[in-house]
Amino acid sequence: MTTRAISSYRIPLFCAVTMLFWMSMYTSVPIMAPYVEFLGGSHQLAGWIVGMYGISQMLLRIPVGIMSDRFHKRRLFITFGLLFTAITGLGLWFTHDFTWILILRALAGAAAATWVDFTVLFTSYYKHEESTKAIGTISFFNSLGQVLGILSAGWAADRLGWESVFILGAILGLLGMIGSFFLIEKVERDAPKITLRGIGNVATDRTLLFVSLLAILSQVLIFATVFGFTPVYATQLGADKFSLSLLSLFANVPVALASLFGGRRWSIRYGEKRMVVAGFLLMGIFTFTVPFTHHLWILMVTQALAGFGRGLSFTLLMGMSIKHMSADKRATAMGFFQAIYGLGMFIGPVLMGIIGDHFSLNEGFIVLGILGVASALLSYLFVQSSTKQKPLPSNKSTIAQ
Numbered sequence: 001m002t003t004r005a006i007s008s009y010r011i012p013l014f015c016a017v018t019m020l021f022w023m024s025m026y027t028s029v030p031i032m033a034p035y036v037e038f039l040g041g042s043h044q045l046a047g048w049i050v051g052m053y054g055i056s057q058m059l060l061r062i063p064v065g066i067m068s069d070r071f072h073k074r075r076l077f078i079t080f081g082l083l084f085t086a087i088t089g090l091g092l093w094f095t096h097d098f099t100w101i102l103i104l105r106a107l108a109g110a111a112a113a114t115w116v117d118f119t120v121l122f123t124s125y126y127k128h129e130e131s132t133k134a135i136g137t138i139s140f141f142n143s144l145g146q147v148l149g150i151l152s153a154g155w156a157a158d159r160l161g162w163e164s165v166f167i168l169g170a171i172l173g174l175l176g177m178i179g180s181f182f183l184i185e186k187v188e189r190d191a192p193k194i195t196l197r198g199i200g201n202v203a204t205d206r207t208l209l210f211v212s213l214l215a216i217l218s219q220v221l222i223f224a225t226v227f228g229f230t231p232v233y234a235t236q237l238g239a240d241k242f243s244l245s246l247l248s249l250f251a252n253v254p255v256a257l258a259s260l261f262g263g264r265r266w267s268i269r270y271g272e273k274r275m276v277v278a279g280f281l282l283m284g285i286f287t288f289t290v291p292f293t294h295h296l297w298i299l300m301v302t303q304a305l306a307g308f309g310r311g312l313s314f315t316l317l318m319g320m321s322i323k324h325m326s327a328d329k330r331a332t333a334m335g336f337f338q339a340i341y342g343l344g345m346f347i348g349p350v351l352m353g354i355i356g357d358h359f360s361l362n363e364g365f366i367v368l369g370i371l372g373v374a375s376a377l378l379s380y381l382f383v384q385s386s387t388k389q390k391p392l393p394s395n396k397s398t399i400a401q
Contacts, residue, residue: 010184014122015141017078017183020176022145024085025112027153027169028092029053029146031244032105033349034231035162039096043229043361047353050228052102054219054345056109061342065116065335066199074117075185081114082177089170093163109342116334119318123330124186132272132319136259139315143256147249154245202332207324210382211317212340214276217375218314219344221283221368224352226251226303230290233361237296247296251303258311266312272320273383275312277376282309284372291362313379 028035036046068074084107091104119138126134149172156164202208230251231244239247262275286306293299321337322330348368355364 011122011125013179014125014183015138017082017176017179018118018122018138018141019145019148020172020179021078021082021085021118022142023149023152024082024089024169024173024176025108026146026149027089027156027165027172028108029227031153031157031162031165031231031241033228034235034244036098036101037232038162039098041098042353043232043357044350044353045098046232047228047349047351049098049102049105050223050349051346052105053109053112054223054342054348056106056342057113057345058339058342060110060113061116061339062332062335064113065120065332065338068117068120068335069329069332073185074121075180075183077114077117078121078183079177079180081111081117082173082180084108084111084114084173086170086173086177089166089168089173091166093166093170109345113338116338120322120330120334121183121186123322132316132323135319136262136315139259139311139318140256143252143259143311147252147256150245150248150252154242154248157245158240158242199332202325202329202336205325205333208321208333208336209340211320212337214280214375214379214383215314215317215321215337215341216344216347217371217378218280218283218310218317219341220348220351221287221306221372221375222310222314222348223345224348224364224368225287225290226307228349229352229361229364230299230303233290233365234296234299237294237299239296243296247300247303250300251307254304254308255311258308259315262312262315272316273379276316276379276383279309279311279313279316280372280376280379282306283313284369284374284376286369287365287372288369290365290369 032050033046036049037043041049064077068077088104088108088111091107092101095101095104119135122138123134149169152168153165156168226248231239231247234244234247258279262279266275283306286302286309289302290299293302318334318337322333325333352361352364352368355361355367
């Protein structure tokens with residue numbers, strides 16, 4: 001196959017596989033907390049099960065990133081990630097045991113850990129200075145897959161029951177895995193392998209550490225609310241299964257739009273710093289307002305505005321985490337970034353579950369809203385207007401030190 005022929009389909013195919021991956025994953029993510037409570041679990045148990053998805057990512061993403069930079073087999077990790085989503089769907093369909101559900105959510109987190117390789121392989125198709133543009137594009141298909149997964153899951157749950165959602169996720173994962181066999185592995189000629197010294201340089205990079213800290217705060221907000229307990233609050237307002245899917249739709253469509261336009265256009269026109277600050281403000285304000293919302297349609301509007309803020313801030317933070325890194329360190333850097341923000345995926349729902357059981361969900365939303373505004377202030381004070389660092393130097397040796 002000619003280089004031109006390869007170039008003509010590699011990006012569309014990659015976008016399709018990415019979309020199937022997140023469709024498979026997000027058939028179950030938004031309904032997990034209400035599903036656990038439907039089975040008789042408490043707020044706190046639901047929080048632990050939702051949070052397990054984040055803790056396994058936090059533990060696995062750094063090793064996945066390092067191995068990816070070491071062996072340059074990014075497509076292999078992508079294939080395994082899609083296989084894990086299929087196994088997770090089948091397992092959730094088969095069991096109602098809370099212990100097994102907890103384990104399967106950890107396996108889903110292991111699948112999500114391979115997002116490191118999705119982002120790094122896709123950015124390798126673009127010029128080095130176009131990293132933010134590439135991240136904006138792949139984040140759009142990430143969000144589009146989530147939206148389509150949520151919609152199809154809502155339809156399936158409403159028509160066929162909760163368990164049908166998990167079978168749907170397994171089928172989508174298998175389709176994506178088949179597509180992954182045809183992805184193009186792009187490795188630079190004589191590309192160096194990551195060394196221990198290179199890993200140390202990445203782990204102590206100040207820009208990476210700070211944007212990762214902000215990403216933790218972003219994920220605390222996201223996984224405690226739209227992927228945690230906002231659906232539970234919606235059921236208290238009378239939402240049925242289809243209404244829950246509409247709520248997730250309203251929360252995620254703006255994420256896709258903000259990821260596309262924020263990463264590709266607005267960050268260039270208005271600056272990355274302003275977009276990150278604006279994103280956190282929107283998330284904070286419209287999380288704070290949830291307890292004062294007493295109509296389902298108003299709740300959907302607040303989640304749409306919060307979702308738009310999420311798309312603005314998080315997409316840019318992801319791009320900033322690797323923009324200044326050399327090619328041989330990018331998967332490791334992305335692994336660190338995604339592992340660190342995985343902590344927020346765990347803390348958010350667990351914290352919200354504890355607050356919900358000991359006080360009420362209303363107090364939890366207020367605390368999280370204040371946290372969002374505080375995150376905007378941190379971004380304003382410490383995020384640079386543009387990334388001034390030069391790319392970290394590549395490793396010259398191909399032997400680990």
